[in-house]
Amino acid sequence: MLMNRILVxxxxxxxxxxxxxxxxxxxxxxxTNPNYDLYTTSKNxxxxxxxxxxxxxxPLTIKxxxxxxxxxxxxxxxxxxxxxxFRQFKKLVLKYKPRGLKIHDFENVxxxxxxxxxxxxxxxxxxxxxxxxxHLIEF
Numbered sequence: 001m002l003m004n005r006i007l008v009x010x011x012x013x014x015x016x017x018x019x020x021x022x023x024x025x026x027x028x029x030x031x032t033n034p035n036y037d038l039y040t041t042s043k044n045x046x047x048x049x050x051x052x053x054x055x056x057x058x059p060l061t062i063k064x065x066x067x068x069x070x071x072x073x074x075x076x077x078x079x080x081x082x083x084x085x086f087r088q089f090k091k092l093v094l095k096y097k098p099r100g101l102k103i104h105d106f107e108n109v110x111x112x113x114x115x116x117x118x119x120x121x122x123x124x125x126x127x128x129x130x131x132x133x134x135h136l137i138e139f
Contacts, residue, residue: 007112008040009122010047039077041111085114
């Protein structure tokens, strides 16, 4: 069912391993729900690694971070940019005119849309709420 195809934002992945986060159990519940076909982009995976390895006090090694990522990938299909998704990206950027870091969100969305995925699961609803082409999953 198309409605069950969900693009998972980076923050959901991060919160799923952050046991101190108030979003942890909800992220895990989403990522382990057998009723959903879950997708993420290669860009989200890179961002996951950036988030977990930046800062002065990084509690995880690169290997530990990659191992966590490998575990998460078992429940996700990874989508990659293509010429068609780039066309979609240009169309979205020209329509919505995002600036700065928000442009990353539009690239991820364009990859999902090009693959027929219109539902996005994210904690940061404000990052996506202006995009008419999407249905947001709040959790």
